[in-house]
Amino acid sequence: MIFLKVHTLTPRGYCHGVVDALKIMRDIAHDPSIKRPIYVLGMVVHNRKVVDDFNALGLYTLDEPGQTRLKMLDKIEAGTVVFTAHGVADEVYEKAKIKGLSIIDTTCQDVRVSQTVIKDYLNDGYDVIFVGKKGHPESETALSYSTRVHVIENIKDLSTLKITSTKIALTNQTTLSFYELYHIIEAAKAHYKNLTIIEEICDATKTRQQAVKHMPDDTDFIVVVGSQRSNNAKQLRHVASQHGVDGVLVESVEDLPIKTLTTVQHVCVTSAASTPSALTKEVIDYLKTFDQNNPQPPVSHVLKTNLFKKKT
Ligand code: SF4
Secondary structure, rough: EEEEEEEEEEOOOOOOOHHHHHHHHHHHHHHOOOOOEEEEEEOOOOHHHHHHHHHHHHHEEEEOOOOHHHHHHOOOOOOOOEEEOOOOOOOHHHHHHHHHEEEEEEEOOHHHHHHHHHHHHOHHHHHHHHEOOEEEHHHHHHHHHHEHHHHHHHHHHHHHOOOOOOEEEEEOOOOOOHHHHHHHHHHHHHHOOOOOOOOOOOOOHHHHHHHOOOOOOHHHHHHOOOOOOOOOHHHHHHHHHHHOOHHHHHOOOHOOOOOOOOOOEEEEEEEEOOOOHHHHHHHHHHHHHOOOOOOOOOOOOOOHOOOOOOOO
């Protein structure tokens, strides 16, 4: 039998913003006083398992990639709307109120702070360059504040900006990779003199990325447990590749690349801020007993249970 050396990175998994949001959602799922139907505007976290389990408990997710939250709200006529930890634009809030919907807001405190920063700089007469993924709820909210907000994803986008103001601030989506952001900031500083930088990557994102950065030197493969839709998960994978470590992003133990696992020695495991710890534990347990001479097909039991159902 030949076993892998498995190292689990910390911190990993749920951040405080996600823990708080999921607790609120779990509570309302079991609270008969909350007006039905209950809709979640966008994925509560970018994790299919979490979304499906809440759907099964009657918290229906409206998820239309490419569609704004303002537009998705048109689909809800009555009941309760839940705003996710990613936050929403003020106009979404107003529209929900006008429609007479009950509102449950799970916006993360760190996202609120970054929203306030943008508003403060706009009020001071600045143009704001927002580094974020186009279509991400945080970028959507930033854009809703003013035509003086300019969303860019990368250094290339900088050259498309047409900002004439001399007062320019740059801030960012909370879940970016700090490596990526560092390079964009350096390029932006070269582009605009007197650029004001307000770096807003949240601590949870930073510490998870730092743990990847400081993984043991002899690591030759990393497993990131998280969704393809999770920016957070993709950034962890990106940080590892910046350090020359190959790896994979898996949603559950069943996605593990068995063939590859028979060719590596030292595997690190981490997970995104949106990944249920039960899914990560299953991956770790599997890897710890993985015999390269006799690999067994992985089966997830967690995928078959509802994570948020009340225990009876
Ligand atoms: S990743 Fe950061 S900003 Fe997003 S919910 Fe978690 S703590 Fe909040």
